[in-house]
Amino acid sequence: MGEFDLIARYFTRPVQRAALGVGDDCALLRIEPGMQLATSADLLIEGRHFLSTVAPDRLGHKALAVNLSDLAACGARPLAFTLSLALPQAEAAWLEGFSRGLFTLADAHGCELVGGDTTRGPLAINVSIFGEVPAGQALLRNGARPGDDVYVSGRLGDARLALEVFRGMVSLPGEDFDRVRLAMECPQPRVALGLALRGVAHAAIDLSDGLLGDLGHVLQRSGCGARLDVDAVPRSDDLAAQPLALQRLCTLAGGDDYELLFTAPAAKREAVARAARAAGVPVTRIGQVEPEPGLRLVDASGQALPNTWSSFDHFLDPSRS
CATH class of the missing domain: 3.90.650.10 (PurM-like C-terminal domain)
Structure with missing residues (x-):
């Protein structure tokens, strides 16, 4: 399975709230008047942030959950996220479980995947997340x-x-x-x-x-x-x-x-x-x-x-x- 097949099969979905999602050089997000953009990023490394024994669906969940938690602490409503993956190899069973856990949580919070990157390497996961909060109302x-x-x-x-x-x-x-x-x-x-x-x-x-x-x-x-x-x-x-x-x-x-x-x-x-x-x-x-x-x-x-x-x-x- 090649890089672009991997993205198309497991991580490409129609966007609902963003103006443009996966498939171009940049995603485009719509921000309502009077709102501020809240953003955060977390990097998860195998052996440092998670054990090799974790089920892939749980890992997909956690990769997004830790970023949603940052938005929660700011009082921000989730909008969208990007995902960058380093994988030792493209295993269909692992990718299916990981993407299922990821998107189950994403759908629960109305937060859509709008871009990212994939490469070969030791397992590492980076999510950057975007949310919105009324100007002057963010929790700090x-x-x-x-x-x-x-x-x-x-x-x-x-x-x-x-x-x-x-x-x-x-x-x-x-x-x-x-x-x-x-x-x-x-x-x-x-x-x-x-x-x-x-x-x-x-x-x-x-x-x-x-x-x-x-x-x-x-x-x-x-x-x-x-x-x-x-x-x-x-x-x-x-x-x-x-x-x-x-x-x-x-x-x-x-x-x-x-x-x-x-x-x-x-x-x-x-x-x-x-x-x-x-x-x-x-x-x-x-x-x-x-x-x-x-x-x-x-x-x-x-x-x-x-x-x-x-x-x-x-x-x-x-x-x-």
């Missing part, structure tokens, strides 16, 4: 204010727990492992929640590298600090059954959660609750923004905890895949 990292509540969506830590199972550090029964592996391989981007939080949240970020590190980005950009109740961070029953030290590692520094962390004024707690109900996504209040810089951790009883956890960094943590 620099908007947190003292007195804001700190929230997270969903539950944290299952993806890291699955990784610890793959590493041989933890043992889980089959059904339990299947659940946490699903969280690792098929994260659910919180696009609807991001849209519902426009005009409610002051700041937002998606959780890709670990709660403490990503919250740290918000606090640094916002010029403030926070108090965080580490035991209030929501977790699954599978993770809650593990030793407390492992629970805290997975929820605070695990990464790969792709939930939203956001801040909002205490006066808007009911508005936050309405946004969560509208999006069908649970949210949990886990702390408060404070004027003093730095992140202060406490347990359920209010006792101070030392911050001994570190979030993922590609160039400082070579052991993690």
Whole structure:
């Protein structure tokens, strides 16, 4: 199968919203008056961002999901994306599964493929995504204010727990492992929640590298600090059954959660609750923004905890895949 046969067979579809999609030198996107274009890109490398054992349909899902999560954190509505693939070889079965997972998620969010590139090489996937947000309404990292509540969506830590199972550090029964592996391989981007939080949240970020590190980005950009109740961070029953030290590692520094962390004024707690109900996504209040810089951790009883956890960094943590 040649490069252009591969593209035509697995990745060419009629566009609905774009002015021009796959097949020309550039795609053309229509942007409504009064809207700003939001764009993001993520590169996934085999052995670094995903294991060789992942099913191709799940990999297709995740490749787009991590980008949709960036749009969600900005409060942007998805429009279109491009896909660049490096493949060791063109295997029909793999491509069929990958494209199925990719397009199932794309269709669910009205986001269409409009271009990209393919080449031979070690397996690598790059998606660039485009969305739109009303001018001046984007959720950003620099908007947190003292007195804001700190929230997270969903539950944290299952993806890291699955990784610890793959590493041989933890043992889980089959059904339990299947659940946490699903969280690792098929994260659910919180696009609807991001849209519902426009005009409610002051700041937002998606959780890709670990709660403490990503919250740290918000606090640094916002010029403030926070108090965080580490035991209030929501977790699954599978993770809650593990030793407390492992629970805290997975929820605070695990990464790969792709939930939203956001801040909002205490006066808007009911508005936050309405946004969560509208999006069908649970949210949990886990702390408060404070004027003093730095992140202060406490347990359920209010006792101070030392911050001994570190979030993922590609160039400082070579052991993690």
